[in-house]
Amino acid sequence: MSYQNPVFIPGPTNIPEVIRKACDMPTIDHRSPAFARIFKPAVAGVKAVLGTRDGEIILFPSTGTGGWEAAITNTLSPGDTILAARFGMFSHRWIDMCQRHGLKAQIIETPWGEGAPLEAIEAALAADTAHRIRAVLATHNETATGVKSDIAGIRRAMDRTGHPAMLFVDGVSSIGSMPFEMDRWGVDIAVAGSQKGFMLPAGLAILGLSKKAVAAMETATLPRTFFDFRDMQKSYAAGGYPYTPAVGLINGLSTAVQMLQDEGLDKVYARHRRIAEGVRRAVAAWGMRPCAATPDLYSDTVTAVVVPDGFNGTEVVSLAASKYGMAFGVGLGEVAGKVFRIGHLGSLTDAMMLSGLATAEMCMADLGYPITLGSGVAAAQEYYRKTAGETARAA
Numbered sequence: 001m002s003y004q005n006p007v008f009i010p011g012p013t014n015i016p017e018v019i020r021k022a023c024d025m026p027t028i029d030h031r032s033p034a035f036a037r038i039f040k041p042a043v044a045g046v047k048a049v050l051g052t053r054d055g056e057i058i059l060f061p062s063t064g065t066g067g068w069e070a071a072i073t074n075t076l077s078p079g080d081t082i083l084a085a086r087f088g089m090f091s092h093r094w095i096d097m098c099q100r101h102g103l104k105a106q107i108i109e110t111p112w113g114e115g116a117p118l119e120a121i122e123a124a125l126a127a128d129t130a131h132r133i134r135a136v137l138a139t140h141n142e143t144a145t146g147v148k149s150d151i152a153g154i155r156r157a158m159d160r161t162g163h164p165a166m167l168f169v170d171g172v173s174s175i176g177s178m179p180f181e182m183d184r185w186g187v188d189i190a191v192a193g194s195q196k197g198f199m200l201p202a203g204l205a206i207l208g209l210s211k212k213a214v215a216a217m218e219t220a221t222l223p224r225t226f227f228d229f230r231d232m233q234k235s236y237a238a239g240g241y242p243y244t245p246a247v248g249l250i251n252g253l254s255t256a257v258q259m260l261q262d263e264g265l266d267k268v269y270a271r272h273r274r275i276a277e278g279v280r281r282a283v284a285a286w287g288m289r290p291c292a293a294t295p296d297l298y299s300d301t302v303t304a305v306v307v308p309d310g311f312n313g314t315e316v317v318s319l320a321a322s323k324y325g326m327a328f329g330v331g332l333g334e335v336a337g338k339v340f341r342i343g344h345l346g347s348l349t350d351a352m353m354l355s356g357l358a359t360a361e362m363c364m365a366d367l368g369y370p371i372t373l374g375s376g377v378a379a380a381q382e383y384y385r386k387t388a389g390e391t392a393r394a395a
């Protein structure tokens with residue numbers, strides 16, 4: 001077994017040494033004041049990253065999927081309606097989870113490669129004069145297709161219709177890497193996981209709750225025990241957890257949020273934008289295109305590269321792993337085989353990214369793709385050379 005780094009999957013991401021060491025700590029009594037000293041700065045830092053002042057932060061030992069479940073079970077009741085657009089694997093899975101919980105899903109089917117359709121969302125809300133829709137679910141960054149959606153635009157659409165639904169946002173592959181403004185966008189629940197922008201191992205579901213979401217908890221009747229916000233709130237007030245917390249991960253989270261704030265969140269986002277743009281220039285130099293339909297939809301954390309007809313993107317990923325010891329992401333669901341995904345989020349520098357692009361080129365050349373070795377790397381190098389220093393940092 002070999003462990004290769006860096007990885008270019010769209011999460012889990014590369015773990016900086018200082019974060020890895022922060023996670024690796026001796027056992028402490030999680031019911032002692034020592035735990036509160038670890039927990040409090042982690043929560044304060046998460047608030048800053050989520051862009052919330054008044055929101056409540058809840059950290060479950062779980063993953064992003066658990067965060068989805070916590071969001072819906074704490075605020076909704078069987079038979080309630082949610083509105084969501086389906087345009088990729090992750091938006092699909094959250095919808096599927098709602099249906100399995102006995103919720104009615106009003107689905108706006110949207111082509112994969114596009115983002116949340118603002119006009120259709122607004123029309124659906126405007127038509128819902130009885131206010132049956134209790135929550136609008138939005139996937140901020142669809143990791144399957146490398147598409148970002150306009151959450152502020154969804155909020156504006158909701159406000160224009162005067163609809164009282166809550167807004168739940170999956171920010172699993174955006175938060176900590178792309179601008180996220182929970183308060184400004186009027187997000188009622190934001191869901192993140194530890195293993196992407198926070199640069200930690202998987203194991204924490206990270207949620208931000210608005211006052212409206214907290215109030216909804218009082219009347220929601222979907223069953224929940226492990227994920228009950230009320231148990232968490234009670235225990236947090238006493239400085240602890242209702243069960244055993246993932247202390248090492250929370251200690252790592254403290255370090256991660258400190259790192260993000262030390263670099264400066266704006267700089268973190270600019271670094272991601274810049275590295276992503278270099279990847280996109282490489283893709284264009286290969287004569288290929290991102291799955292995202294238009295530039296305004298391009299994700300700064302993952303690019304799903306559409307492979308030419310007659311090729312299978314999964315083979316690029318398999319060859320990269322078997323021959324070059326490098327990890328890229330396969331296409332999922334509708335775009336399986338049609339794309340391979342380059343993750344470019346978390347702890348990453350230009351030089352790291354160039355190594356990923358160079359390896360992708362070697363794989364494609366090995367597989368007979370009509371590309372010129374070095375073309376994508378050169379395009380990215382040109383862009384990185386011109387823009388270096390704008391967001392310089394130590395990874």
Ligand code: PLP
Nearest residue numbers: 063064065090141143172173193
């Ligand atoms: N949402 C998005 C956008 C994701 O990318 C992922 C995982 O990749 C999830 C949700 C699910 O998160 P997890 O795998 O941490 O349960």
